[in-house]
Amino acid sequence: MGVVLVVHSQTNGYALFPDARGYDSVSDAIAEAWRSGSRLDTRDLSGLVGSAVWGYPAIMALCKVMTGGGWLAAKAVLALLAATGAVAAYGLAMASGRGHKRAAAVGLMVGTSPSLMLWDAWGLKDGLITSLVLWSLLAQTRARFSLACVSTMLSICACLYLRPAAALFLAVALLARVKFRREYLVGSLIVAGAAALFILPRMMTLFGLVDSLEVHDGTRLGFTGGYGSQNLLNHPQYLVTLLFGPFPWEYGAGTAVPERWLYPGTVIWIASLALAPTALRRAWADATGVGRAAVLGSAAYAAVYMVTFGGSFYRQRSLLECVLIILVVLYLPLSPVVAMTRIHVWLALVAGVAVVHSPHLTPTIWSKWLAVCVIGLAVLLTFMCGVRQGAARRFRDRRT
Structure with missing residues (x-):
């Protein structure tokens, strides 16, 4: 605020x-x-x-x-x-059996997320949607399954009027908790009844809009996210834009726009990608906490995002950024030294590719070779420092 x-x-x-x-x-x-x-x-x-x-x-x-x-x-x-999404993130960490330090770190990172604060400052709805999703995940994690079904259905109904893809996130996350037990029968009946009465009519209305709206004269919306979208099924080359955009290394003519305020959040998102594989494997193994539900819900949300807006809209990615940061902080089994080494090497590789391809940062062939040599040397030094610190830590462990 x-x-x-x-x-x-x-x-x-x-x-x-x-x-x-x-x-x-x-x-x-x-x-x-x-x-x-x-x-x-x-x-x-x-x-x-x-x-x-x-x-x-x-x-x-x-x-x-x-x-x-x-x-x-x-x-x-x-x-x-x-x-209040920061409070929900703290509760998710505690409900998943993490300590107070990790829970506090998760709450602070969600509360100070550059992307979410930027969207709030610009008057958009992404922070509110993220908070609603996090509170719903907390209810799914801590409440009885029948109560979790009621709260999730209410949240899904709200998301259908805010952003339908977020409703899919919550639905898949709830289904990840379904078990073939007698006590889950009541919750399943609640889900089926609410879906038949409230969700299904709303979904029919939304699907009825497909191929019926015209953004510009003669341009139908279809299932592409609207005018200017970059559907990754039709345009896989925009996967780079999805993963790394908006590009923090673009400083040429015509880039001095308010979109530059997105760069801090983009850097955090790119850094999180270096730790995502290890953290997601650990999160998938947590079936009682938020881990597996968040992974499945994020996968469903990302699938809809990729086949609609694709690499064109960064606002829809802010929910994925927030959930990925939560999973990295909660489930990363690596030490801070190893984690930072991976992040440095990953950022150096991304920066190397970006610098070589940018005509504004390296305009000549000699400057491109110089950038490659400098970045390669930085990667080598970072890797050697990480190996040396790991060897020293193993030596201290043997002595103790």
């Missing part, structure tokens, strides 16, 4: 990001309708918003009515709700 207030201290409380301005104007219309005593149903809200995914403008309008203020007051309340 502090970041939101600081960013907008010189904007007179008005939204800056284009999507945020759209949320502001639509939520004003909804708030005025509520203040005048109108009872808006789902069809009315869809008409005002112009989309079947009207949840965030409606929540923002509710905050405006409750606070009696404008966009900044509503966004401050929403940022405060999004910040």
